[in-house]
Amino acid sequence: MGCEKIHIKSFGCQMNKLDSSLVANALAEAGFSLTGEVADADAVLINTCSVREHAEQRVFSHLGHLKHIKESRPDLVVGVIGCMAQRLGAELLEHPAVDIVAGPARIPQIPQLVTDALAKHNKSLAVTERIRAKPDEAEIAALDDFEAAYDSDENNIPSQALVRVMRGCNNFCTYCVVPYVRGPEVSRPPAAIIEQIKKLASRGIKQITLLGQTVNSYSWTGGDRTYTLADLLKMASDISGIEWIRFITSHPGRFDESILDAMADLPKVCPYLHIPAQSGSDRTLKAMNRRYTAGEYLAFLDRARTIVPDIAIAGDFIVGFPGETDEDFAATVDLVRKAQYKNIFVFKYSPRPGTGAEDKLADDVPLGIKKKRNIELLEVQNEISAAYNERYPGQTLKVLVEGTSKKPHLNRAEFDDHPQLIGRTATDYIVVFNGPETLAGSFANVKLTKASPLTLFGQLA
Ligand code: 5AD
Ligand code: SF4
Numbered sequence: 001m002g003c004e005k006i007h008i009k010s011f012g013c014q015m016n017k018l019d020s021s022l023v024a025n026a027l028a029e030a031g032f033s034l035t036g037e038v039a040d041a042d043a044v045l046i047n048t049c050s051v052r053e054h055a056e057q058r059v060f061s062h063l064g065h066l067k068h069i070k071e072s073r074p075d076l077v078v079g080v081i082g083c084m085a086q087r088l089g090a091e092l093l094e095h096p097a098v099d100i101v102a103g104p105a106r107i108p109q110i111p112q113l114v115t116d117a118l119a120k121h122n123k124s125l126a127v128t129e130r131i132r133a134k135p136d137e138a139e140i141a142a143l144d145d146f147e148a149a150y151d152s153d154e155n156n157i158p159s160q161a162l163v164r165v166m167r168g169c170n171n172f173c174t175y176c177v178v179p180y181v182r183g184p185e186v187s188r189p190p191a192a193i194i195e196q197i198k199k200l201a202s203r204g205i206k207q208i209t210l211l212g213q214t215v216n217s218y219s220w221t222g223g224d225r226t227y228t229l230a231d232l233l234k235m236a237s238d239i240s241g242i243e244w245i246r247f248i249t250s251h252p253g254r255f256d257e258s259i260l261d262a263m264a265d266l267p268k269v270c271p272y273l274h275i276p277a278q279s280g281s282d283r284t285l286k287a288m289n290r291r292y293t294a295g296e297y298l299a300f301l302d303r304a305r306t307i308v309p310d311i312a313i314a315g316d317f318i319v320g321f322p323g324e325t326d327e328d329f330a331a332t333v334d335l336v337r338k339a340q341y342k343n344i345f346v347f348k349y350s351p352r353p354g355t356g357a358e359d360k361l362a363d364d365v366p367l368g369i370k371k372k373r374n375i376e377l378l379e380v381q382n383e384i385s386a387a388y389n390e391r392y393p394g395q396t397l398k399v400l401v402e403g404t405s406k407k408p409h410l411n412r413a414e415f416d417d418h419p420q421l422i423g424r425t426a427t428d429y430i431v432v433f434n435g436p437e438t439l440a441g442s443f444a445n446v447k448l449t450k451a452s453p454l455t456l457f458g459q460l461a
Pocket of ligand 1: 051052175176177276278316317318347348349350351352
């Protein structure tokens, strides 16, 4: 072994993005090189998402393509990692294209699995047998060590890093596959998290995003005290070099106000919350096992805005959950109007095998109605965002520059000899402006000239 090339393709959420970058760094350290092209690769790894059927179908279509490639290149090694690997296990290993199946808890083994597969052309399965059992100390330690050894900024946006603070989920929302593929909640020790952030800061990282499936339920007990997310925010704020701190995703149940207080008191903590409501109908929320009512959710948003007046709030919604009537959907529209989100993500319900809803409730909302509700909800939010964003032209906002714009917008103005850049405000607005590429990874002040529902436009101030 030595300089074989690996291509990694990643689907899904920020957790997967982080896992992919850890795996990439571990493979690089093991002597492999990474390639952006399947055609150059000796091994292809696909990091997969199981949250909706569509995400899984895309992976199967890739596997079909790889099977075809393997007809002329039988030595090509193909590994499926992540949530689908855990969900489907041995079944996936039977796919003619697949050599390695490794679940999210087995990522530390991937360099060895790839090495073996390249040398011996064997098939291997590495998944967690009893996924809801509390992981043993050795497995937790292996994951933590892997995390600490291979975290890096290099595969992400310049100056930004993702930092996992917990794994898994215990909520069992009835539509959701996550508890069955990522296992029970386990919080990482605060000392390990803080040490990792210090290391990232010393490498020039300016913004960290703390990751957890329900990040507000972070809890770690050791010695004589329990550490919460608010404690982590305080400790991370004390690290010099770190300038912005974010955390995703929050669950509206049991959201401790100390987190909002930390946001109000600590200038480095960005005034931004991603806090999915999923529905505005109490009947649907109950069937989803969300454990709050629409009224309680809206009262929480009020409280958040009282404590952090400039807070920007984003939400997720599922349309077409089993039994969702026109009246239920109207309640969701009503909640969206009242919540005054910065933006929302809307998903059509997709039954996931093994979840409570899939097991007990018929997927009885026709696809046509799901699509119609999806469009309608986004239109309602568009109106709200358009009206809200009118306040921005004329203001100058600080952004952290991510890099050049992938989709050049029409914003030719003063700096039009420079490429279009993308930055984000502390409140997570995307800002497009012209400027030198060398600004990527730095903070810049942008004078806003124009606003659309999802994007702000401006000029370097
Ligand atoms: N069908 C559709 N959307 C889903 N989500 C989670 N599970 C499903 C499902 N089975 C959505 C939720 C969650 C987001 C990440 O994905 O809105 O917040
Ligand atoms: Fe899924 Fe609910 Fe856990 Fe989020 S909180 S990961 S939606 S079960």
